[in-house]
Amino acid sequence: MSFEQFQAEVGATLLQVQQGLTAVQQTQQQQGQILVELQQRQMEQAAAAVQQPMDVQGDGMLFGGGQGGLPPQAPEVREQVSRTILKNPDVFTGVREKAERWCTDMDDWFVNAQTAPECQLGLAKSYLSLELKDWFDLVKLEDGIGFCNWPALKDTLLRRYRDKHVRRAVKKKIAILRCTGTISDYNNKFDVEALKLKKAGTSEWDLLDSYIEGLPPAIMF
Numbered sequence: 497m498s499f500e501q502f503q504a505e506v507g508a509t510l511l512q513v514q515q516g517l518t519a520v521q522q523t524q525q526q527q528g529q530i531l532v533e534l535q536q537r538q539m540e541q542a543a544a545a546v547q548q549p550m551d552v553q554g555d556g557m558l559f560g561g562g563q564g565g566l567p568p569q570a571p572e573v574r575e576q577v578s579r580t581i582l583k584n585p586d587v588f589t590g591v592r593e594k595a596e597r598w599c600t601d602m603d604d605w606f607v608n609a610q611t612a613p614e615c616q617l618g619l620a621k622s623y624l625s626l627e628l629k630d631w632f633d634l635v636k637l638e639d640g641i642g643f644c645n646w647p648a649l650k651d652t653l654l655r656r657y658r659d660k661h662v663r664r665a666v667k668k669k670i671a672i673l674r675c676t677g678t679i680s681d682y683n684n685k686f687d688v689e690a691l692k693l694k695k696a697g698t699s700e701w702d703l704l705d706s707y708i709e710g711l712p713p714a715i716m717f
Contacts, residue, residue, distance in 0.1 A: 584605070587624065613646070669689055670690065670693065676712075
């Protein structure tokens with residue numbers, strides 16, 4: 497075999513190899529294009545699934561797309577649910593023994609319902625009996641001002657409907673209270689009863705007199 501023939505055979509072999517490599521590259525390009533198309537389809541399907549609402553079984557609410565599977569309106573939905581299950585206060589009819597309990601319930605209700613201060617007075621009036629609503633309006637007619645806010649109404653109700661029998665019982669109990677042990681024990685017992693009288697409008701001077709009367713000549717520590 498001459499050198500020219502050898503070169504020709506080598507050239508032919510190289511050409512075949514080059515053609516084979518070209519075919520392989522074309523196949524890889526086709527496979528890559530197919531893979532890209534598959535990825536695009538998957539992304540489009542995922543985006544469409546996010547936009548479509550899904551029915552969440554159990555709570556009856558329809559949740560749409562959002563991060564973590566939670567809807568953008570989730571905080572509002574939760575707030576509406578909390579307001580729905582929140583028990584409304586009872587109507588206050590003027591029963592003396594229930595005045596303080598009703599005022600405390602209203603305070604708790606305003607906090608749990610996150611009621612704005614400027615809305616509290618009107619809501620409190622709506623939970624008064626018809627007779628007390630008339631009294632509420634009469635106060636405004638008499639002085640031209642009425643109640644400026646809920647705390648003002650609450651203070652008036654507590655002064656007006658404070659249980660006088662309970663107040664007398666507390667005053668009697670604190671009058672006979674004596675320091676028979678340590679001053680610390682006496683202070684704890686006195687403070688419990690004094691707090692009840694403070695709410696009933698007893699002055700600090702009266703409480704101080706009762707406190708001093710309960711002290712022994714020699715105080716133990």
